[in-house]
Amino acid sequence: MNIDKLYSDLTLKTAAKLVLIVLDGLGDIATKEQGYVTPLEAATTPNLDALAKDAAQGRMTPVAPGITPGSGPGHLALFGYDPLEFQVGRGVIEALGLGLELKAGDVAARANFCTLDSKGIVTDRRAGRIETEVCEELCDLLSKKIKKVGDAQVIIKAGKGHRFVVILRGSGLEGPLTDADPHQDGALIPIAQPINEKSAKAKKTAKLIKEFYRLALPIIAKKKPANGFLMRGIAHKPTIPLFEERYRLKPACIAVYPMYKGLAQLVGMTRLEGPQTIAGQFERYLAEHDNYDFLFIHYKYTDMHGEDGNFEAKKKAIEEFDAALPILLQKKPDVIAITGDHSTPCALKGHSWHPQPVLLMSAYSGSDKLERFNETNANRGSLGLFEAKSLMRFMQANAKMFDKFGA
Amino acid sequence: MNIDKLYSDLTLKTAAKLVLIVLDGLGDIATKEQGYVTPLEAATTPNLDALAKDAAQGRMTPVAPGITPGSGPGHLALFGYDPLEFQVGRGVIEALGLGLELKAGDVAARANFCTLDSKGIVTDRRAGRIETEVCEELCDLLSKKIKKVGDAQVIIKAGKGHRFVVILRGSGLEGPLTDADPHQDGALIPIAQPINEKSAKAKKTAKLIKEFYRLALPIIAKKKPANGFLMRGIAHKPTIPLFEERYRLKPACIAVYPMYKGLAQLVGMTRLEGPQTIAGQFERYLAEHDNYDFLFIHYKYTDMHGEDGNFEAKKKAIEEFDAALPILLQKKPDVIAITGDHSTPCALKGHSWHPQPVLLMSAYSGSDKLERFNETNANRGSLGLFEAKSLMRFMQANAKMFDKFGA
Numbered sequence: 001m002n003i004d005k006l007y008s009d010l011t012l013k014t015a016a017k018l019v020l021i022v023l024d025g026l027g028d029i030a031t032k033e034q035g036y037v038t039p040l041e042a043a044t045t046p047n048l049d050a051l052a053k054d055a056a057q058g059r060m061t062p063v064a065p066g067i068t069p070g071s072g073p074g075h076l077a078l079f080g081y082d083p084l085e086f087q088v089g090r091g092v093i094e095a096l097g098l099g100l101e102l103k104a105g106d107v108a109a110r111a112n113f114c115t116l117d118s119k120g121i122v123t124d125r126r127a128g129r130i131e132t133e134v135c136e137e138l139c140d141l142l143s144k145k146i147k148k149v150g151d152a153q154v155i156i157k158a159g160k161g162h163r164f165v166v167i168l169r170g171s172g173l174e175g176p177l178t179d180a181d182p183h184q185d186g187a188l189i190p191i192a193q194p195i196n197e198k199s200a201k202a203k204k205t206a207k208l209i210k211e212f213y214r215l216a217l218p219i220i221a222k223k224k225p226a227n228g229f230l231m232r233g234i235a236h237k238p239t240i241p242l243f244e245e246r247y248r249l250k251p252a253c254i255a256v257y258p259m260y261k262g263l264a265q266l267v268g269m270t271r272l273e274g275p276q277t278i279a280g281q282f283e284r285y286l287a288e289h290d291n292y293d294f295l296f297i298h299y300k301y302t303d304m305h306g307e308d309g310n311f312e313a314k315k316k317a318i319e320e321f322d323a324a325l326p327i328l329l330q331k332k333p334d335v336i337a338i339t340g341d342h343s344t345p346c347a348l349k350g351h352s353w354h355p356q357p358v359l360l361m362s363a364y365s366g367s368d369k370l371e372r373f374n375e376t377n378a379n380r381g382s383l384g385l386f387e388a389k390s391l392m393r394f395m396q397a398n399a400k401m402f403d404k405f406g407a
Numbered sequence: 408m409n410i411d412k413l414y415s416d417l418t419l420k421t422a423a424k425l426v427l428i429v430l431d432g433l434g435d436i437a438t439k440e441q442g443y444v445t446p447l448e449a450a451t452t453p454n455l456d457a458l459a460k461d462a463a464q465g466r467m468t469p470v471a472p473g474i475t476p477g478s479g480p481g482h483l484a485l486f487g488y489d490p491l492e493f494q495v496g497r498g499v500i501e502a503l504g505l506g507l508e509l510k511a512g513d514v515a516a517r518a519n520f521c522t523l524d525s526k527g528i529v530t531d532r533r534a535g536r537i538e539t540e541v542c543e544e545l546c547d548l549l550s551k552k553i554k555k556v557g558d559a560q561v562i563i564k565a566g567k568g569h570r571f572v573v574i575l576r577g578s579g580l581e582g583p584l585t586d587a588d589p590h591q592d593g594a595l596i597p598i599a600q601p602i603n604e605k606s607a608k609a610k611k612t613a614k615l616i617k618e619f620y621r622l623a624l625p626i627i628a629k630k631k632p633a634n635g636f637l638m639r640g641i642a643h644k645p646t647i648p649l650f651e652e653r654y655r656l657k658p659a660c661i662a663v664y665p666m667y668k669g670l671a672q673l674v675g676m677t678r679l680e681g682p683q684t685i686a687g688q689f690e691r692y693l694a695e696h697d698n699y700d701f702l703f704i705h706y707k708y709t710d711m712h713g714e715d716g717n718f719e720a721k722k723k724a725i726e727e728f729d730a731a732l733p734i735l736l737q738k739k740p741d742v743i744a745i746t747g748d749h750s751t752p753c754a755l756k757g758h759s760w761h762p763q764p765v766l767l768m769s770a771y772s773g774s775d776k777l778e779r780f781n782e783t784n785a786n787r788g789s790l791g792l793f794e795a796k797s798l799m800r801f802m803q804a805n806a807k808m809f810d811k812f813g814a
Binding site: 380 | 435436437438439443466470471472473474475476477478479480490491492494495497500501640752754755757758759760761762782783786787791792
């Protein structure tokens with residue numbers, strides 16, 4: 001039987017308030033070089049410790065054993081969607097990360113400027129890593145000259161350095177396409193092709209991308225060093241069942257960085273704009289507590305410092321988070337989950353496959369009698385090791401949102 | 408590949424004796440109000456403790472993350488059947504609970520007397536909660552007047568208060584049907600309809616239920632306050648692969664309450680009648696040890712006191728169970744599993760989704776070196792967190808009933 005249908009059939013509407021707090025890339029590993037502690041273990045976290053006494057803990061496999069997720073699959077799983085079933089193309093994620101709002105059916109591509117020789121061979125895939133300002137000028141130029149390809153509107157937005165995003169907005173478009181990127185220097189730019197050759201929409205999209213190249217390349221042909229561009233992750237915004245319908249919870253997102261707002265918006269969460277610090281985000285939570293049933297609060301800095309391999313900074317980011325936590329707890333939500341979207345171990349300087357620790361607290365979570373919330377204690381918690389996509393179901397259960405299954 | 412077929416292909420017949428002991432609703436949660444202990448942790452259990460030293464422990468997800476099971480799915484999983492695949496209708500469970508024996512294809516409905524006004528509108532869904540004696544009189548009256556509907560035999564049995572069960576026994580019948588119950592006062596009794604509209608058997612069943620109403624309502628029309636009745640959970644006894652064929656184990660059940668005997672019988676276990684106490688059940692086990700390969704022993708009181716939220720009584724029920732345990736151990740079974748069919752935390756006063764602790768002991772279980780059997784230790788056991796439907800396979804493995812898979 002379809003398990004999502006079963007959950008849906010059993011779901012009751014209640015007055016419970018649920019909060020999901022994501023410390024991006026929270027999980028870490030203990031290594032000899034780090035003195036056998038993780039940043040979460042090394043951090044002074046009196047407020048998390050106080051929660052731990054009355055909470056359950058466990059670890060979550062972000063996607064599948066050994067799989068390292070990007071932010072897209074990591075968050076979709078936290079929102080309760082199977083990240084293997086609901087795949088979001090890199091172009092879409094990149095567009096969301098730049099704060100672009102996508103409509104259903106929009107096709108988005110990650111693009112970057114490159115250097116081509118006179119025969120059109122890629123000689124530098126990153127065009128000497130041009131400055132952001134140069135990228136912005138080139139994007140402005142392209143935007144002014146190209147408003148449409150075929151019947152589709154073209155939206156171009158510069159990112160950082162040599163990176164930008166191209167969106168095609170029109171009817172009958174679909175991804176994914178193969179990359180217009182040789183993935184190495186010394187080759188021509190390949191033509192983007194439909195991955196599903198039977199899709200008429202993908203064929204049309206490929207034709208429009210080809211047309212975009214035909215129009216755009218001459219416009220920048222004389223520029224140096226960026227006289228060409230590559231396009232990758234060409235995909236449409238997928239249709240994802242709405243969070244509110246799926247869980248009978250009215251959701252909102254309080255995030256600082258655009259990508260996470262965008263991911264929340266993909267599943268239909270309201271974006272609450274404004275706060276720029278975790279204290280500000282928690283203050284905003286207090287103000288919005290009565291207006292929503294489910295709040296997703298995103299904290300970026302744990303991941304950022306993990307990516308830099310900066311143990312001390314990651315530890316400090318956790319301590320700053322902990323110091324702000326009492327603000328949120330002024331209005332005690334019925335269910336609180338605190339976790340990461342994946343691990344970003346300092347020793348790896350990047351996302352990883354290691355299951356992230358999770359703390360779950362409600363009047364019905366039970367206490368695992370663990371003094372602190374960290375990776376080692378999470379290994380001993382009553383939640384065990386489970387798939388991140390099930391966290392929403394545990395949160396709903398703790399909110400007493402499920403009727404009994406069978407007599 | 409079909410995993411059940413694999414298990415079946417690998418299964419060897421051995422002389423091992425296996426015992427599954429279910430303390431209904433055993434699992435609990437530690438809360439501040441309870442001094443951060445569970446009833447199992449608070450109880451004095453020298454005999455369980457002695458077993459724990461040589462046993463493996465773990466926790467089991469009864470059905471799926473966050474799902475709270477009824478007794479039906481809880482036990483089907485313990486018997487090794489996927490409770491999502493093998494669903495047993497509420498009418499069937501209710502009939503089993505009243506000690507009625509169902510044949511394959513029998514359709515059973517939970518029914519209850521209600522009060523109707525002159526227009527047939529339900530004014531009290533429970534007919535003022537009539538006494539059991541009144542219900543029995545009404546059921547006797549209906550039983551005498553209605554022996555058949557169409558070509559199907561009708562069996563009516565009173566339950567407690569306003570509740571009763573109706574069984575249709577005949578050929579070509581099938582559920583499930585929608586409820587003949589408006590689920591609120593102030594409406595007419597809806598006509599039960601096939602849920603699968605393409606099923607000719609369900610159509611026939613719906614026609615017979617309608618006919619039953621046509622015959623039965625006039626018989627009680629002048630009674631007060633119960634002059635009507637509602638029918639819910641109308642379903643047939645499902646076909647479930649026989650336990651003995653599936654596991655090559657000759658099974659029997661020693662339970663006190665009819666529902667658990669009925670659930671055991673659903674999968675083909677022999678019901679051993681008589682004992683009314685856990686000590687009596689264990690004595691009976693000693694007497695039957697040589698006659699069966701697999702004994703399912705059910706203990707109800709942990710669940711009953713959990714449902715009442717009575718921590719002390721649940722703790723005491725565990726202690727009484729523990730005190731009787733040495734009787735069973737006089738004939739040491741090769742494999743012993745002790746667990747619940749789900750958790751019934753006192754703090755919830757009802758069944759819950761929390762994984763139940765399980766203890767598994769055999770000459771090959773290994774020792775987890777845990778001093779006691781309880782929720783906290785189960786979190787740390789070598790069995791980890793697994794689906795309850797796999798317990799039977801671990802029991803078989805511990806009985807050395809599986810050939811090696813592959814070379």
